[in-house]
Amino acid sequence: MRALFLSILYLSILPACFAGVRHFGFIYEAPTSAPGSFELENTITSKDGDEVAFRHEIEIGLTDHFQASVYFADWSWTESRTHYDDAAVELIYNFTNPVIDPVGLSIYQEIRGGENFIEWESKVIAQKNIGRFIFAYNVTLEAVWEGERLAEREGEFSNAIGASYEFSPRFSAGVELLHECVFPEWRDAEKIRNVFVGPNICYRHANWFVTVSALAQATSTPDEAEVQVRAIFGIGL
Amino acid sequence: MSRLALLSFIILGGCAAYVPPVVRNEHVDLALMQRGRTLFAQRCIECHTLPPVWYYSREDWPRIVDSMAHRASLRPNEREAILSYILAARDIPVERAR
Numbered sequence: 001m002r003a004l005f006l007s008i009l010y011l012s013i014l015p016a017c018f019a020g021v022r023h024f025g026f027i028y029e030a031p032t033s034a035p036g037s038f039e040l041e042n043t044i045t046s047k048d049g050d051e052v053a054f055r056h057e058i059e060i061g062l063t064d065h066f067q068a069s070v071y072f073a074d075w076s077w078t079e080s081r082t083h084y085d086d087a088a089v090e091l092i093y094n095f096t097n098p099v100i101d102p103v104g105l106s107i108y109q110e111i112r113g114g115e116n117f118i119e120w121e122s123k124v125i126a127q128k129n130i131g132r133f134i135f136a137y138n139v140t141l142e143a144v145w146e147g148e149r150l151a152e153r154e155g156e157f158s159n160a161i162g163a164s165y166e167f168s169p170r171f172s173a174g175v176e177l178l179h180e181c182v183f184p185e186w187r188d189a190e191k192i193r194n195v196f197v198g199p200n201i202c203y204r205h206a207n208w209f210v211t212v213s214a215l216a217q218a219t220s221t222p223d224e225a226e227v228q229v230r231a232i233f234g235i236g237l
Numbered sequence: 238m239s240r241l242a243l244l245s246f247i248i249l250g251g252c253a254a255y256v257p258p259v260v261r262n263e264h265v266d267l268a269l270m271q272r273g274r275t276l277f278a279q280r281c282i283e284c285h286t287l288p289p290v291w292y293y294s295r296e297d298w299p300r301i302v303d304s305m306a307h308r309a310s311l312r313p314n315e316r317e318a319i320l321s322y323i324l325a326a327r328d329i330p331v332e333r334a335r
Contacts, residue, residue, distance in 0.1 A: 020283035020284060021283065021284045021285070031279065031282055031283050033283065034280055034283065034309055034310035034311075035310065036310050037310045061310065064279065097275075097278050097279060097282075098282065099255060099256055099278040099282060099287060100256055100274070100275070100278045129282060129286055129287070131255065131286065132286050133286070134286060166285060166286045169284075169285045172285075204284060204285070206308070207308055209284075236308065
């Protein structure tokens, strides 16, 4: 209790430093948060309106090129019930800058754990800023173990690409595309390929931002959502 | 191949116009300018794209940097480095910066 009180006190006396804006809903960007910055990021993802997933995340800038995030609660709402899913740790290291260097590059690692569930997700993030355009690309490899004794396994390889145009320092909009290859039991017998594409918008002001992306399935995979909508609300602590 | 080279030149030239490299000059502290350029390209893009340094006047830039310094977690010396870089870079002709 004392630790919780001290944590709240510490956060309350920190200046309102901002960790950074997300211009895309489903794509990560290469720059990392400024050292000493703290941000609370809340993400809501709806799949066809039937299943809604919530994520609450604290993002911390540790050095000029390294940031860490803690997803302290991933929970979901399905069939009129709420369910706590998991918690996670995410680390991002930035190598090059998307403005000064030919391409901005970062690597990303996430480890997630819940009841009978472990996920390991690695990404390479590339970004290039040209004038008011931001171009971003992520390549992701994901491994999931779940179920009794973590016996069920699944792999996923995905590519995501997006572009965003800044109409004003506060407002930008763009498009993003997600291509997934899913491997149940690490086999490609079912040839599951999903493509999602759609627009995104981002509004930012003072120490907060809101980003919304809506992606429609361009393939016809029956078990996948037809439409995924993600909203991210971030605020500097 | 020549089209690719031309495209690369346009893209990189365009980027140089946004964050011109520091040019050696007896009136500038080169280390401070380099630090300012790095911070400008690193911290400011966390929220927005970079305007060309010539887009705002010399009088406007200090107010603009001040208004965002806190959000970008800039310490006073980092704010000074960014401002020094911007004010020096905005006087460099674009051709020279490339």
